[in-house]
Amino acid sequence: MTILRAAAVYWAAVFALGFVLGTIRVTWLIPLVGLTPATLIELPLILTGSWLAAGWVLRRFRIARPLDALAVGGLAFAMLMAAECALASVLTGQSPAQWLAGLRQPHALLGLAGQVVFALMPWWRARG
Numbered sequence: 001m002t003i004l005r006a007a008a009v010y011w012a013a014v015f016a017l018g019f020v021l022g023t024i025r026v027t028w029l030i031p032l033v034g035l036t037p038a039t040l041i042e043l044p045l046i047l048t049g050s051w052l053a054a055g056w057v058l059r060r061f062r063i064a065r066p067l068d069a070l071a072v073g074g075l076a077f078a079m080l081m082a083a084e085c086a087l088a089s090v091l092t093g094q095s096p097a098q099w100l101a102g103l104r105q106p107h108a109l110l111g112l113a114g115q116v117v118f119a120l121m122p123w124w125r126a127r128g
């Protein structure tokens with residue numbers, strides 16, 4: 001149960017940061033520099049937040065074993081994908097299939113790569 005709670009807290013913290021950064025990206029950055037450059041600007045910020053959140057969650061929930069930390073990241077990743085799919089449905093009316101198909105676009109692939117790093121971040125933090 002501790003791993004599930006840790007995953008939920010990790011997901012919530014990074015999702016909240018991503019919501020704020022995503023709003024800035026969509027509102028200000030994309031009109032200025034375009035979709036892919038805006039994603040490239042946002043990515044290091046969200047990954048820095050992930051690094052900090054992962055460390056805090058591991059300490060808070062006393063998760064020291066790398067395999068447990070990997071489970072935290074994997075569960076948080078599943079929560080993130082579910083939330084993104086749900087938001088795509090609610091905000092843009094996309095079906096899950098349309099949302100998945102959209103992940104093939106260059107900017108979305110960059111975001112997906114960042115999300116994979118987000119999933120691995122607790123494991124990296126537990127190893128060091």
